[in-house]
Amino acid sequence: MHEDDFEISYTLDILGEACPMPAVATLEILPKMKSGEVLEVLCDCPQAINSIPYDAQNRGFEVLKIEQDGPTLRFIIKKP
Numbered sequence: 116m117h118e119d120d121f122e123i124s125y126t127l128d129i130l131g132e133a134c135p136m137p138a139v140a141t142l143e144i145l146p147k148m149k150s151g152e153v154l155e156v157l158c159d160c161p162q163a164i165n166s167i168p169y170d171a172q173n174r175g176f177e178v179l180k181i182e183q184d185g186p187t188l189r190f191i192i193k194k195p
Contacts, residue, residue, distance in 0.1 A: 121179055121193065124152035130187065134160040141167050141192075145174060148194040153179070156190040163188055 127144060129137045137158035144154060156167060168178045171192045180191040 121153045121191065123155045123191070124148070126155045126157065128157045130157055130159050132158065132160065134162045135166070136160070137163045138166040138170055141190075142170055142174075145171065145176060145192070145194070150194055152194050154190075154192045154194075156188075156192065158188050159186040160188075161186075163190075167192075 137160045141156050167190050177193045179193050182189040
């Protein structure tokens, strides 16, 4: 297993929160990030697999990684 070429700046752990809270919380944090910072979002809302990457990309952020482990989703989002 290789090391990822990014460093996590912030982790948003919203496991157990129902939709649309994970997407709403993510959208609240994104504008506060500085250029080059990386946000890790952990949630288990099934709709987030579509909404979080869509919302982030729509706002000009880069989705570096999407992982799923059972019901748990992990998103890595970078501010350019």
